Amino acid sequence: MILEKQRGGLSTGRSISKTLFRKPRNALEGGERAAAEAVAPNVPDRLMEACPGCKAMIFADQLAQNAGICPNCGLHHRIGPARRIALIADPGSYHAVNEDFTEPNHLGFPGYDEKLRRARAASGAAEGVATGFARVEGCPCALYVMDPAFMMGSMGTAVGEKITRLFEAATARRLPVVGFTVSGGARMQEGILSLMQMAKTSGAVRRHGDAGLLYIAVLTDPTTGGVTASFAMEADITLAEPGALVAFAGPRVIEQTTHQKLPEGFQRAEFLLEHGFVDLIVDRRSQRATIARLLRLHGEEAWT
Amino acid sequence: MKAYDKVLAARAGGRPTAASFIEGIFTDFIEMHGDRRYADDPAVIAGIARLNGRPVTVIGIERGATLEERMRRNFGSAHPEGYRKALRQMRLAEKFRRPVVCLVDTSGAACDIGAEERGEGQAIAENLTTMMGLRVPIVSVVIGEGGSGGALALAVADEVWMLENAVYSVISPEGAASILWKDAGAADRASECLKLTAHDLRRMEVVEHVFRERDGWPRVYDNLRAALWKALGHYAGMGEEALLAHRYEKFRKIGRMGEA
Numbered sequence A: 001m002i003l004e005k006q007r008g009g010l011s012t013g014r015s016i017s018k019t020l021f022r023k024p025r026n027a028l029e030g031g032e033r034a035a036a037e038a039v040a041p042n043v044p045d046r047l048m049e050a051c052p053g054c055k056a057m058i059f060a061d062q063l064a065q066n067a068g069i070c071p072n073c074g075l076h077h078r079i080g081p082a083r084r085i086a087l088i089a090d091p092g093s094y095h096a097v098n099e100d101f102t103e104p105n106h107l108g109f110p111g112y113d114e115k116l117r118r119a120r121a122a123s124g125a126a127e128g129v130a131t132g133f134a135r136v137e138g139c140p141c142a143l144y145v146m147d148p149a150f151m152m153g154s155m156g157t158a159v160g161e162k163i164t165r166l167f168e169a170a171t172a173r174r175l176p177v178v179g180f181t182v183s184g185g186a187r188m189q190e191g192i193l194s195l196m197q198m199a200k201t202s203g204a205v206r207r208h209g210d211a212g213l214l215y216i217a218v219l220t221d222p223t224t225g226g227v228t229a230s231f232a233m234e235a236d237i238t239l240a241e242p243g244a245l246v247a248f249a250g251p252r253v254i255e256q257t258t259h260q261k262l263p264e265g266f267q268r269a270e271f272l273l274e275h276g277f278v279d280l281i282v283d284r285r286s287q288r289a290t291i292a293r294l295l296r297l298h299g300e301e302a303w304t
Numbered sequence B: 001m002k003a004y005d006k007v008l009a010a011r012a013g014g015r016p017t018a019a020s021f022i023e024g025i026f027t028d029f030i031e032m033h034g035d036r037r038y039a040d041d042p043a044v045i046a047g048i049a050r051l052n053g054r055p056v057t058v059i060g061i062e063r064g065a066t067l068e069e070r071m072r073r074n075f076g077s078a079h080p081e082g083y084r085k086a087l088r089q090m091r092l093a094e095k096f097r098r099p100v101v102c103l104v105d106t107s108g109a110a111c112d113i114g115a116e117e118r119g120e121g122q123a124i125a126e127n128l129t130t131m132m133g134l135r136v137p138i139v140s141v142v143i144g145e146g147g148s149g150g151a152l153a154l155a156v157a158d159e160v161w162m163l164e165n166a167v168y169s170v171i172s173p174e175g176a177a178s179i180l181w182k183d184a185g186a187a188d189r190a191s192e193c194l195k196l197t198a199h200d201l202r203r204m205e206v207v208e209h210v211f212r213e214r215d216g217w218p219r220v221y222d223n224l225r226a227a228l229w230k231a232l233g234h235y236a237g238m239g240e241e242a243l244l245a246h247r248y249e250k251f252r253k254i255g256r257m258g259e260a
């Protein structure tokens, strides 16, 4: 439920230009930018941003070409559905479903309409998850990708409904589901209705599984709260991105509740792997190949 | 009563806890311990009892009646092993064809290093998928506080009931207030916004029944026993496929008012 302090930093155009126009925080930063501009004097659009992992200044286009991974420290920066789909799906193979699906402010929660408006402006999407069908190295699958720019992928009734519909459609079409999670948890502005989405999505995941179909989840930074306690942790195969925070209660809440110092690397993907909750940690650049291999092992190559 | 007064009533010290409900509703309760994986979680009590003579599996989140009990039971905040103990008992209920009754009373799942190390999120998630497919009737009753995922992990049921002063919410009003307005003191305002009272949830069709408390606890237990007898009989006679379809649809319909 509680959003952790942003670690990955959103790679959106907006944050990049803000970085460009803000004053350098220290001499080194300013100096590096001057040096970078000297290297590329004829590219005025070559924007830079500070990597939240190593604090180095990185060119935005360099980051984009590297799948949003810092070339200096390897931090997997947060990316949105459009870039993720481009990295995973075969070109031109993705077809979105329920793209404009929204739900009303069921509880009349104060300030929620305005929050939704801002989330739509920031993400360019109607809701916090993209769902559709695609091919990965030729293997057909249903695909969902949660959106960190939309209220940090929080799950309300629209997200729950879109995920549920995707699993139901995948069950009907006998397709595997590949899903990328990123979430601050349940969306509190929808009260109990958002909590119920955990049960609803779990029902759809269960039916898909009972039909003998494969579900692969890829946990990305951060995956927390009600999403961790439902469809993120219900896959047949659970992959995670390096360094991703995956938790039920976030580290700040635990620190405040217990007044204990948290162990090094607590709740990171590597910690979950060590404790038996993740099958494999996969670098973003090799996810497409890994997912395709897994889909083939459960599809055309499977015993009949 | 205002919403926040209900929150305070649901948490009040003198309010009976799950153990008292079990004692008041059922006979011959025999408690079963442990999850066979890690430990026995005192925050969850589970076992077999008789409802009007017939066997049922009963699972309750137990806050504890005295301070000493409360500390031993982690104030009713269950660790993964508590949810896995419940899961084990539900699987046995399915094997031996007896219905499951869950009594929910928790401010939320345990929030500490151990809970996370042992996979609190995974434990809750596994209960959700298992309960969605469990081939025996399930009724869950929120008897006090229904705190978020830690409550839902025992409340995927054919029917969910609440006592009239119980509350059920995605987040504590204090938590919501501190996130929304940076002021945990605004919990009364947050309680109104979250629509967490039994009557709110009945209106939203998240719960099927609300039980009066004003006639005293013995009457509450009698009413629950009669209602459970009727409901479990109804669902047991439904046939497995119809039962699971009904349970799926109960949750499937929640929050489906959207466009397209």
Ligand SMILES: [Zn+2]
Pocket: A051, A052, A053, A054, A055, A056, A070, A071, A072, A073, A074, A075
């Ligand atoms: Zn870096």
